[in-house]
Amino acid sequence: MLSQLRTSVALAAAKAATFASRATGRGAGGMIGGLVANAIDPNIMAGLSKGRPAVLVTGTNGKSTTTKMLVAALRSTRTVATNDGGDNMDAGIISALMAGKDASTIALEVDELHVPHVADRLQPKAFVLLNLSRDQLDRVGEINKIERALRGAVNAHPEATVIANCDDVLMTSVAWDHPNVIWVSAGAGWLGDSVTNPRSGGHVVRTEDDWYAVEPLPDGSEFRRPTPTYAVTDDGLRCPDGGVVTLDLALPGRANRGNAAQAVACAVDVFGVPLASALAAVADVQDVAGRYSTIHFGDHEVRLLLAKNPAGWQEALSMVDRTADGLVIAVNGQVADGEDLSWLWDVKFEDFHGIAVKAAGERGTDLAVRLLYADIEHELIHNCVDAIRACPPGRVEVLANYTAFRDLKKDLHKELDRD
Secondary structure, eight states: OHHHHHHHHHHHHHHHHHHHHHHTTSOOSTTHHHHHHHHHOTTHHHHHHTTOOEEEEEOSSOHHHHHHHHHHHHTTTSOEEOOTTOOOSHHHHHHHHHHTTTOSEEEEEOOGGGHHHHHHHHOOSEEEEOOOOOOOHHHHOOHHHHHHHHHHHHHTOTTSEEEEETTSHHHHHHHTTOSSEEEEEOOOOOOTTOSBOTTTOSBEEEETTEEEESSOOTTSOOOBOOOOSEEEOSSSEEOTTSOEEOOOOSSOSHHHHHHHHHHHHHHHHTTOOOHHHHHHHHHTOOOBTTBTOEEEETTEEEEEEEOOSHHHHHHHHHHSOTTSSEEEEEOOOSTTTOSOOGGGGGSOOTTOTTSEEEEESTTHHHHHHHHHHTTOOEEEOSSHHHHHHTSOSEEEEEEEOHHHHHHHHHHHHHHHHHO
16 A cells, blocks of 8 residues: 555655646657656656567667657557656656556567666566677677677576577677567678677687677687577568568668667567558658757758767767768767767768868867877867758768767757747
């Protein structure tokens, strides 16, 4: 009885806090309600799940996009509670569960560090494991530590189904011992963090469509790329029956084809969504929290791209239209971005000749030094809006890290409202 009263009080307080946040213009309320509810009732996450089937999507890059694609596919047959604002830690997850309390199914993106305890509370029906690479070292630490934590979390739920990217060495290691894995060849764009075997040492050898560890595992078996059930190909998506279906996406880039493949595999094989419905749903996803969106701003058509770590930056740079009239690269170094920007030297900026490049953001000077050593002609303009204005009229590509992207969206909409 006491626990029910505590939950009721927590929900009422959370609702009031969310309303106040929105009414005062301090935020969308996606976090504050969850923070308040969890402070009052630490068990509220498990209580809100109500035993509903849940899927947790995690990885260094692509969580928001894959989750949105998966939710779109699931909604062709059911109702879904999800954290579509990208709030993927406890408070955001609780807020999503409160907002979707009547939905039949739960699909959440979850920060890698939070997966173990979120899984223990929600008892998921499935995990979707995307990729692992270095992220914010000052927050998450070394990547092998994250791999071991995820491995323990996944193995603690043998009843779940795991959809894992077999092209990613670290995620393969996470899922290796699990009894129920659907392997997806989703691609591996960034290889810098998977050159050694995370389970027994020794280096990893890669060929065009395979990888293997030169040293055996402690039990003498080989650690090698599993045979995929689904695979992204040049022609589309190869399915379990060997047939290839068209993967025609609105979102750009090779990485998003891999995200779509894992979303489709989960929707079809775990939740029984018809393949045609799942493919149509992921194809219709055009915007993920403003990423990939285009804004008309004065004489410029501005396309916004987000990148948060070396792997994400390298993938996003491959999406930049080299025929655009200008390119703004914006970097902040706030807590949410990671205050250590040494990763700038891991990203290949060397192929941006022939386009007007502006270095922007609070840490624009750090970026400008990197561009200088890359021999890229550029101009340093810290204010992102001013940097866009300084580009030649026409199409401008903007690539920004987390808080720079967030702040620029707000500033652009303020300027547009003023006009």
